[in-house]
Amino acid sequence: MVRAARSYHHGDLRAALVEAGLKLARTGGIGALGVRELTRSVGVTPNAAYRHFADREALVLAIAVEAQDRLAQTMLDRMKAIRADADPADRALARLRAVGEGYVHFAMAEPGWFELAILTRDEPGDDSPQPTIESRVAPPYQLLVDALDGLVEAGVLTPAQRPNAEVACWSTVHGFADLATRGPLRAQDPPILDALATYVVDTIIAGVAAPPR
Structure with missing residues (x-):
């Protein structure tokens, strides 16, 4: 008996493909995100994916956005x-430490995600240093910027x-x-890695927050 293809309401297939991509990338990284593999995992044909994504790059970028959100949530937690x-x-110092330790521990716990x-896409005419995907500043990067601005507000860093x-x-x-x-x-x-991560984060915070000479 031939199994019937799954039926998706409008918009559901996009979310299903992104979720399937997260599952595949968790163990296989970006290399596991082939359109055929993704569509097969949700029970549709490759052509169905192209009704929601222009090409594989657009699909991968959408999955990357979700991975960035999960990294940011690790920091927020x-x-x-x-x-x-x-x-x-x-x-203010603890918030910066949470950003740094969250970044490192997410990388070690979820290397595929x-x-x-950390995937980026350059926008035309954009020469700014912040990483962007789909014309948005990556939430983990924004949390870093906000934490550093918070150090200035708390008087830990001078504006200079x-x-x-x-960077x-x-x-x-x-x-x-x-x-x-x-x-x-x-x-x-x-x-050992946990101890080294703490040392690295504490060292860079001490360096950034050191009184100006």
């Missing part, structure tokens, strides 16, 4: 543990120290994440 009655400076989350601080922070934590997931540190035991 860590922020929830910060005491509401803490000193404003301590809260992390590969998607603020420019380009996000220093981002480069440091991304470099460690890359070493821990694809580089020579990937063979280390998880407790």
Whole structure:
């Protein structure tokens, strides 16, 4: 007996394809996101996907947006543990630490999704440094910017120290994440990686927040 193809209401297939993409990418990364594999996993033909996405790139970018949101949520979840009655400076530093540690631990826990989350697409005429997908600033990057702005508001950073601080922070934590997931540190035991991640994040925060000379 031939199994009938699944029937989707308008708009449901797009969401189903994105969700299927997240499942495939979780273990296989971007390389697992073939249109045939994705459509087969939800029981439709490849042509059905093209009614919602112009091409494979558009489909992959839509899945990447969801991966970015999950990375951002990891950071936000860590922020929830910060005491509401803490000193404003301590809260601001803790928010930046949550961003950095959230980034690294997401990369180590979900390398397939992390590969998607750092995917970018250059917009025509856009020479700004922030990563963008579908004309939006990536939420994890925005959380980093907001956390650094919060340090200025709390008096931890001076306005003169603020420019380009996000580049220093981002480069440091991304470099460690890359070493821990694809580089020579990937063979280390998880407790060692956790300790190193804490050290790296604390070190860059100390450097960024150090009093100006």
